[in-house]
Amino acid sequence: MAKKSSGAPTTAATVVLQRAGIRFTPHSYAHDPAVTDFGAEAARELGIEAARIFKTLMVTTDAGGFGIGIVPVDSLLDLKALAAALGGKKAELADPKVAERKSGYVVGGISPVGQKTPLPTVLDESAAGFETILVSGGRRGFDLELAPGDLLAVTKGSYGSIRRG
Template sequence: MAKKNAAPTTAATAALVRAGIRFTPHSYVHDPGVTDFGAEAARELGIEAARVFKTLMVATDAPGGLGIGIVPVDAMLDLKALAAALGGKKAELAESKVAERKSGYVVGGISPVGQRTPLPTVLDASAEGFATILVSGGRRGFDLELAPGDLLAVTGGVYGTIRRS
């Protein structure tokens, strides 16, 4: 469990603490000129990009309309595969304003954990190959390391093959 005052308190860390899920916080100084947030996190934290995952919100024709795809930062999201995993046929990235409003986080710091509006979530199956992965902790410059199974437990998510390399 994270030590008291060891990490910023965000909706993500609060949700993990409430759920009793172990995590390790990782902070770094975010460069405001950088827009490839996931690659920056991997580089600054010295962690292979395949273990650092980005959270992407999509608008889909599946029931509910919105969903979350979590893929490694060194891969692209396969929108068609994510749509199918969510029960639809088509998906596109949600507009930034929609993603921020629904998640409660800013783009570049959207965590799959503790979102304002819980959405159907799919974690790329490549995560199964790691004991732990990193996802945004709810702000730019802050990531959380946790077991992929724990991430699925706290988000109610499922595994799926949703990435394009």
């Protein structure tokens, strides 16, 4: 069952994880509205190495749809590798307004869990090297720590080599 801490917000992501019986730990911090590098802010504020904190990026592919790539915040998304993992040849980042509308979350707080429109999801294979990773919990300043395998189970995702740098 989920491990709750006092004052942790309830988001679509936490509801989905609780319903699925997936164990997670919520981590909240005071988000600075002037900060736009959300991943670096999370690593700094939570005191967790950036390689364990993953960002969720929505793309469009030439295969005719949208998809989700999840990579460490200290890396870049390899768009060509993600496109291939999603059955295409090319991908580009989705327009932020489209990403917000399809996910139901605000940019900087887009969680791979509990999105309004479930999309094919690929988690960078580097996540497999950690017992737990952190992903956005559905709000800026709120992350969820969970096992990579549990993240893949709840998103019906797969591992892939999708990062650069």
